[in-house]
Amino acid sequence: MTTPPRLSVPKNKLKFVLLEGIHPSAVDLIKRDGYSEVVTSPKALAGEALREVLADAHFLGIRSRTQLTAEVLRAAPKLTAVGAFCIGTNQIDLPAAMQLGIPVFNAPFSNTRSVAELVLAEIIMLMRGIPQKNALLHRNGWSKSAEGSFEVRGKTLGIVGYGHIGTQIGVLAEQLGMVVVFHDIESKLTLGNARQLASLDEVLTRSDVVTLHLPELPSTKGLMGRAQIQAMKPGAHLINASRGTVVDIDALTEALESGHLGGAAIDVFPVEPQGNDSAFESPLTRFDNVILTPHIGGSTLEAQANIGREVADKLIRYSNNGSTTSAVNFPEVALPEHTGSSRLLHIHRNVPGVMARVNERLSKAGVNIAAQYLSTREDVGYVVIDVDSGSPEVAMADLCSLPDTIRCRILY
Incomplete structure (x- = not known):
């Protein structure tokens, strides 16, 4: 079922919902751009409470606890885009969002320094035996x-x-x-004197400290299991500030009990409490x-403020001009500033x-195309058309009636 066209809805009529105590920097940026209806909540929502707040929401911001299933997304008919104010997006059914024409944006960079500083501190603390x-x-x-x-000087970090x-x-x-070696499934341009080794086992056997920085994927689940932990140097330390499913906690427990590992620092867990x-x-x-530590690798005031600005800016740009650059589940279209001509956004x-x-529909409406931008991803295509003459409203109505249309919008 296609969505009727929204003919450049005024900003003060568009509703932003920001859950889970998203930093005020996001609210400030959104309101400064002219969006006045911003609803915030310090907690995650679920069930009927979540469906109720999304019933008339155009934009949604969440962190890691709000679960956006296909059912929840289908119950939000006006939802135009989702912002994950964090790195991970496993809490969102990304394929379902794409099929509904809803791009999802996240913050892959803004908390990088905060996580790095925590890991660096843990390396020193573990090597000095400070925890015990x-x-x-x-x-x-x-x-x-x-x-x-x-x-730590002269020791090897993997x-x-x-x-x-x-x-x-x-x-x-x-x-x-420190001497730095690393393993990655792709060949990487190294910084400084770091060296990429041929295999994970080679990194594990050489390193005094191993730190994990992996996404949550089927291929990374249980990556650090019993065999991998036993391959580490006796007395070495393991740090995980990535995803809780990457490390087999039982295998880690055995290695600590036996004394094979000298220590560990764990910030993420396979199962985490739902609230404080x-x-x-x-x-x-x-x-x-x-x-x-309670999953706080990126939880500094600086990181949260940066994340608030980064993701809010992506939502604003998509609302204002249709740009989907860096969307995690959607065809990416980088667009110039939208000025003057009408802009038609068509997801199909x-x-x-x-x-x-x-x-054909554009030609029938007498529309002159000033510029056209198209990108596809899997089963979804996204085309943005700037027009400088003709009847864009008629053309948009025609486009929305196409059987393969998922969602359409017009900007003036």
């Missing part, structure tokens, strides 16, 4: 000794996943005098040489002949 010394003093003990305490965060950690670690008032349970809580099923029918 801290725990002992909290129990009124005292053990002034250099045993098991090492400088990075698994050499992306935005992995590269920054490598640069920072080199400033401390929920209890955290893990077999790792009994180890003094393990740093446990990517089937043979659809563009011929689009242009």
Whole structure:
């Protein structure tokens, strides 16, 4: 079923819903651009409460806890775009959103520095044996000794996943005098003196500290299992600030119990509490040489402010001019500023002949095309057409009546 055209709805009639305590920088940016209806909530919503708030929402902002299933998305007829104010998008049914003509934007860069700084601090803390010394003093003990305490200078850091965060950690670690090696499924341009090794096992056997920076994919689930952890150097340390499913927690527990690993720092878990008032349970809580943090790798005030601005800006640009650059589930179209001419936005099923029918309707309406931008992704196509004469309203009505139309909009 196609969506009727929205003929340049005034900004003050478009509703933004921002859940999960998204940073005020997002609200400020949205309102400064002229959007006055912004609804915020400090918590995630689910069930009927979520469907109710989305019933008339045009734009939605969430973090990691709000679950956008296909059913939820289908119950939001006006929803035009979704912003994930975080890196991960596993909480969103991305294929369903694409099929409904809803682009999803995220923030892949804004918390990079915050995560890198936390990991760097954990490397030093683990190598010095600080977690267990801290725990002992909290129990009124005292053990002034250099045993098991090492400088990081000259030690080898192994990075698994050499992306935005992995590269920054490598640069920072080199400033401390560490040797940096990494594994990635793709050949990467290295920064500084970092070296890409031929296999994951080679990184694991060489490294004094291994830090993981991987997305949550079927191929990364349980990547650090019993065999991989046993392949690590005796006394080495493991850090995971990526996704909770990457590490087999039972295998990690066994390696800590046996003393094979010297320690670990874990920020993400396979199952996490649903809120700050929920209890955290893990077999790792009994180890003094393990740093446990509540999924706060990117949770600094600076990172949250940057994320708020980055994702809000992407939603605004899509609303104002149709740009879908960096959408995670949608055909990407980079567009110039929308000024003067009318702009038609047409989302359609990517089937043979659809563009011929689009242009036929435009010609029939006497529309002169000033510029046309097209991109496709899997089963969905997205075409943006700037027109400088003719009857764009008639053309848009015709385009919306095409059987392969998913969604359409006109901007003036």
